[in-house]
Amino acid sequence: MSHTPVDRADLLTPHRDLHNESGALRGEHPGRSRNPVIKVADLAWLEFEKPDPDRAEVFARDFGFAIAARTERELWLRGTFAGSPCVVIRRGQTSRFIGTAFHAAERADLDRLARATGSDVRDIDVPGGGQSVALLDPSGFPVRVVHCAQQLPALSEQQPLVLNTGVGRRRTNATQRPPREPSRIQRLGHVVLETRVFMRALDWYLDTLGMIVSDFLFLDGQRGRGPTMAFIRCDQGSLAVDHHTLALHLGPGTGYVHSAYQVTDLDAIAAGGEYLAERGYRRSWGIGRHIQGSQLFDYWRDPDRFMLEHFADGDLFSCDLEPGWAPMSASGLAQWGPPVTRDFLGANPSPSRLREVMTALRGDNELDPARLLGLMKAMSS
Template sequence: MSETPVNKAGPPTAHQDLHSEQGALRGEHPGRARNPATKVADLAWLEFEKPDLDRAEVFAHDFGFAIAARTERELWLRGTFAGSPCMVIRRGRASRFLGPAFRAAERADVHRLARTTGSTVKDADVPGGGQSVSLLDPSGLPVRVVHCAEPLPALPEQRPLTLNFGTDRRRTNATQRPLREPSRIQRLGHVVLETPVFARTLDWYLDTLGLIVSDFLFLDGQRDRGPTMAFIRCDQGSTAVDHHTLAMHLGPGAGYVHSAYQVTDLDAIAAGGEYLAERGYRRSWGIGRHIQGSQLFDYWRDPDRFMLEHFADGDLFSCDVEAGWAPMSGSGLAQWGPSVTRDFLGTSPSPAKLREVLKALRGDNELDPARLLGLMKAMSS
């Protein structure tokens, strides 16, 4: 099982300055499990409930999704890449996040995971069919691992623009006028979750799904207590994959923070953002470039206030890149771009947020007053 050992002073390991200034100190979390139950290949889709599927479909079009399937009770959204859908929205009484589904590389992996965890393999209700196993992470969030029988075929792409770079002049006698239209989603990239039981939840994803950590963030003056955020990727050996497929951070709530969807390039992000703004949607933060993961980003709120991100040009790591360690701060979230907003950080004061914090401080979890003050300081720095 993965463990989060107490930090013992020691020199940083060689880190090659790939993605943070330093690696782990001696005795710190290794960022991966020795013998995971399985190794998922990717994030498959995210599951939501919403009362108004028609309104959800309008936003989906404006944000850049294509429709994979639509019934009276379900709306399946997809990108242009071949593979699984990106999202399913089921009709329900209230808007809520139901959980993520991760993709197994082989059907046998689903059955092996079911035996290991004492779970049952069931038919997956995904377009094209498949099989799945349902689990529960330590935060109480439902997690599915699925294998799709018939992947969706590819759709026409939004082609990247031809750019001139100094003396590298590829575009002549032609103007550059990208259409102000929806950014065409290519695929689901990652989901970010909040949990008050960070260490236990982190280890569960490493031990159960075989994910590995790309970057840890820690609170100023509290590194000896372990990290409070992790950017986590799939392990596909020498094949380079997204810097993070899942990110998690310690907090009073449990569940969804945001999800990210890849588009072609910066112009697709910007023109798609103008399209969203013209239709009255609210930007949460952007446009900018992240530090951990390096993505170009732009965050938006849907009509139910769920946060979704357009991104492009993210880092790709193979399994031999070890986890980086860096201090957690609001200003450290982007290399360039506008200042991070309170809306993005979720620090806007409200009675609901106060009740959530008080409940967490009284509960059996990792959020104590010192951790809470450290998080508040980090997000205001």
């Protein structure tokens, strides 16, 4: 009996086709702007409204945030790294995501951005003080670009475990006993947003804030129509930064998908996950390792069903790497880990989701029946 030979490389790298190292084809999106207004340095914080700040603070502490400031109206959350807070929760009628804030590389960038957009530079009420320019992106999300007057000091860290790795015998006469405690958040890493006007939003972030694309995803059989998801990083020149600070994807809705917060290592993710599970919180998906960005990940839902991610060991890219191009698929979201859940994909049918689809198909946006069917196919492949 004859057998078809198996390429050993296929066994070792089952996802090798999911990142095209040759980059874009002729005429495809370059993934960066020729002359952006400014270049933001990093994501500063995310803004939410919630009716019950006390409940929000309990989850925040369990998830691993420290409290930077608390008033009757506002709760500012932070990580252990020096810098700005990474989340602000304001008291409101309903639980909702408000928008993002990015760090200006220098104070003069606020003036440059204000002139280019017809906006004003205004003082902001952030711990330590600061100024900002307030904008709206094409999806309607509020976007602040901020310059903080003072940095919050660093807090004590959750130390990484010393690992023995085969020939690397670094730990002797000592045991491993990671405590089952909250995964101590170090910093805000990225936010993912869904939009019906993907290309308009993408170009706005590249042209206005000087961000650059690390990876594009496209729908099977529709590459000629352009990408439907982009993982976008800040441009700090030769300094390597997170693979993505912002990710955008085309969809029937307009809103927050998830945000990600860096922790020390895999044991911090796993032990912190056990701590959350013991307190009745619901895991959405994890633990695993992504393909685009390579992060170790673990996704959870807070009491208001917002999705938050613990991550560690993400890719760092400098400005000279060009975008990768890959087909969008559910199986292409992770190198290893449990099967992706319908909850993570947002694939659970609901009346509100059906209303979003009907509204999007009737509206002036980038979603049409072919795009919608392509997205549905990708999320089941």
